[in-house]
Amino acid sequence: MNADNSQRDLIYFDNAATTPVLSEVIQEMVPYLGNYYGNPSSQHSFGFKSLRAIEEARTHVACLIGSSPSKITFTSGGTEANNLAIKGCVSRTSINGDSKSVVLISSSIEHDSVLQPINTLKALGFNVKFVEVNKEGIVKPESLLGILRKEKIILVSIMLANNEVGTIQPIKELAKITHENSDALFHCDVVQALGKIPIDVRHLDIDLLSLSSHKIYGPKGVGAIYSRDKDQLRALIDGGGQEKALRSGTENVHGIVGFGEACRIAAMNLIENYRNVKNLRDRLIDQVLSTIPRSYVNGSLNQRLPNNAHFSFPGVKGEDIIVKLNEYGVAASTGAACSSNKAKPSHVLQAMGLSLLEIEGSLRLTLGHQNTKFEVEKVVLALEEIIRELRRHSGFANN
Ligand SMILES: Cc1ncc(COP(=O)(O)O)c(C=O)c1O
Structure with a gap:
């Protein structure tokens, strides 16, 4: 896997937007x-x-x-x-x-x-x-x-x-x-x-x-x-x-x-990559749901890509989470890369019937086979702090 030195310590959890070239x-x-x-x-x-x-x-x-x-x-x-x-x-x-x-x-x-x-x-x-x-x-x-x-x-x-x-x-x-x-x-x-x-x-x-x-x-x-x-x-x-x-x-x-x-x-490694990425993703979801109060996963858990974790954190704005995560060295997204700088709410989440509060506080973390358990732990810790802080500012209860 290739990474520029300046990006070496960054954590890339935006693999649905694009992936590093092998x-x-x-x-x-x-x-x-x-x-x-x-x-x-x-x-x-x-x-x-x-x-x-x-x-x-x-x-x-x-x-x-x-x-x-x-x-x-x-x-x-x-x-x-x-x-x-x-x-x-x-x-x-x-x-x-x-x-x-x-x-x-x-x-x-x-x-x-x-x-x-x-x-x-x-x-x-x-x-x-x-x-x-x-x-x-x-x-x-x-x-x-x-x-x-x-x-x-x-x-x-x-x-x-x-x-x-x-x-x-x-x-x-x-x-x-x-x-x-x-x-x-x-x-x-x-x-x-x-x-x-x-x-x-x-x-x-x-x-x-x-x-x-x-x-x-x-x-x-x-x-x-x-x-x-x-x-x-x-x-x-x-x-x-x-x-x-x-x-x-x-x-x-x-x-x-x-x-x-x-x-x-991809064809050679499909089964192994599926298993590894899904294990990491499941770990990420379990840890986020157990450490961050009032957090939800959007979309079916069974009929789902192995690398996708999509959360809602009511009381905060997804864009604010992305900015803060970036300060912690974590790359993430609120949704579609091509539309993430548009102000309008996600048509996908709307079609699923999510409330505006849930849509606003949404975050997409998509893993790749280059990611590690250690990175998952770091992202969960960062998220916990960020959501607590953002909720404190917005006056939304974090319990
Ligand atoms: C589901 C889906 N279809 C099509 C595209 C567009 O592909 P490309 O970036 O190669 O034009 C994307 C890119 O994000 C996508 O996620």
Whole structure:
């Protein structure tokens, strides 16, 4: 694991925002920033070297999700993969000029990179429906079934694991309901779940799936989309026809190589990492709940990513906790990294029915396999002091 000296003593509990790049991954990437600079489309040995590296990486990515390599298309990340799945599917479908008859379904707790493309389509006149979640942050299958029975749907997009509270959706059941009751494609954003829990597209019966490298100890700015049948999508970026014309543009070779290596390592260590990170996370949750009065965990404890701990501490503001934790050398977050500097309350916690008091006092701690028991102890001690102090200032009882 690589860390700048100035960051050596800091504790990083924000692994849902991004993860440190593994040194093994960097080692694989560096030659493609140096000697191996060929354009993968070139018809000479420089080009062939880069092309071979891309195809090897494609195999590693495919292996991690039980796919064949030919179904993987590299993108600039999870955001682009989600946009391609949603907009690319809609523009591929013949709509006979009547966008109102086209219905898309998503859930109320998706990441902005799903919600925003859907909002764009909505503004263009497409009909959008959202399935609800329960208090535990789990999508209700009956809510999906209710819509599928009434409308003609072209796409259902529901994430596998939520980026804020880490809840894992019953995707196999949701995809089955979708396919049994409609001709719609089922898209799943697995950005947060990849490398943390087993994912097999054959078992889950998914049509489209979005992946990102930087959540699994790979470089930023690279990701992929799995498509069961590439004809289901229309490219968003046209040009030289790279990636079988589904995503034109000279490939980010070193990024793709890094992503492939991160996938290879994740597949090898999945079970062991799951067990270790979950043990640490459980320890963190137990200690926080037993030492900090009136603290709660948000979201299902059973259907949850192994590395996610999401708390509410009524009487304090999440942003204040983050600032104080940072002074103690601890990196944490209130929720989605991309929206954590927006003032509006989390749409995920709202959809789960949390009160404003609970939403305001929320904190997300997400662990990685680089974290240690010692760090957990330090964070719990820091949190205990911080919450006591902040509650004293706000006049909220700390018992
Ligand atoms: C669930 C989810 N989907 C998509 C994304 C976007 O991925 P990327 O940062 O690779 O664009 C994120 C990033 O936070 C995410 O958590």
